[in-house]
Amino acid sequence: MLSATLVGAETWDVQKEGSFEYVKASQVKEFYGFSTLTVEEDFFELETSDLRFSFEEGRSVMMVNGIRHVLTTPNLVRGSEALIGKRDVIFLIDPILRPDHLKKVQPLDVIVIDPGHGGKDPGTQCALGYESELNLIIAKKVKAQLVKQLGDRVRVLLTRYENKTLSLRERVDIVTKYPNSIVVSIHGNGIGGIQAKSIEGVETFIMSPEGVAGYNTANTSSVDQRRLGNNFDQSNAILGTSIHTELIKALPQAKDRGLKRARFALVQAVPVPGVLIETGFLTHPEEHKRLFNEKYQDRIALAVTKGLVRYYNVSRFVNEVFRLREGISE
Ligand SMILES: [Zn+2]
Known part of the structure; x- marks a missing residue:
């Protein structure tokens, strides 16, 4: 690289x-x-x-x-x-x-939005509903915003459009069908016990680089091996920082837990850049109320969309630069 x-x-x-x-x-x-x-x-x-x-x-x-x-x-x-x-x-x-110094960014024709959980797997639950429902609501809003802003320049797909069970394998297979895509997985967070009262906020995860187990963790043995997702370390960073920055700007009430790296199953297994968003804690006494408020969901969706549009523009720009460079060297 x-x-x-x-x-x-x-x-x-x-x-x-x-x-x-x-x-x-x-x-x-x-x-x-x-x-x-x-x-x-x-x-x-x-x-x-x-x-x-x-x-x-x-x-x-x-x-x-x-x-x-x-x-x-x-x-x-x-x-x-x-x-x-x-x-x-x-x-x-x-x-x-220097996003323009990326060696290569795949052309971006498809954005896959993955609402986490669904069906038999409801995810975290709170008094106002299930995480699987919240993820789907936000995913649909992101799709609507993207279509509004990018029109037919990209195709926007969801891994599920209803409350149905989807395995990790099925999610990976959907993404894999579209080599010129990126995937955005949408989740809500949860924590049990006494910490539920105090832990809140937004965090955005991208794949850990090779040699790093997770955020703030020195590398150890097998967890730090290179995975498919590592082909996109730099694209992932641009995607992650773009979305996380927009989320924090759009949600002043939310605690900024940071852009982090982890080896989550989906982002490490897909052959395209990916990001996983934790929109907030359903277990927190105040944050869960915001998450189930439609205006708040709209703000989340708009922020995610802005981050995605920024990434789209960077990928267009980088590919244009490479096309020009190739033209010169011929
Ligand atoms: Zn989840």
Whole structure:
């Protein structure tokens, strides 16, 4: 991959701390043309005129213009030098800053929306209903918005249109039929016991890069193996950050739990880019009421649509750039 070789290049001074590899924030500043790098004892920040990336020492979090992005490697400050995980530069910072440097983005002809659960599997439940119903309502709203905004430029499909049972295999098979597609899986969250009262918020998951088990987790044995979904690490990052950013902007009441990586069954098994959205906690005493409010659902759907349209535009742009480059080299 282009950006992988970039970080491996001689100009980058990769250093090891424990089991993690790091690059210097000062080099990130130079390479990407940030105007300032501020390093404090427990905090550092990179800025351009319209982007602010903030890092806390010892934590695996990066705030991008205030939106939470969970990293795979804890940030470090060593004296006057700030360090960022090499994998986070390759798989998150680079795609955010230079989507046009993606090696390749598949043309996007089909968007598959996957309402989680259904039928015999209702998912999380609360006093107002089942997660499977909520996921389907939101999925249908996203489809309606996408059709409104993109017209016939893309085909929009749902993995299910009614309350029916669908296995993981069946969902993967539907997506696999459309090689030039992306998949957006829609879920609601739940947690049991005493934590139900306090845990709330929105989180967006993309596939963990190779060598990383999940967010905030160092790699161990079999869980970190390369999967099909890793062919799209950089596309996944653009898709994930686009949707998560729009969700947090559109839902000021919701706690921002971050863009995270995990090896969820669907996103690791599909041969196309994918993202899984957790729209909120049905187990939380306040959040579940918002989730079953139609206006709130509309806001979620519109935010997801904006993120998807942004991804669509990036993919169009990248493919256009590649077409032009090929034309020149002929
Ligand atoms: Zn679910």
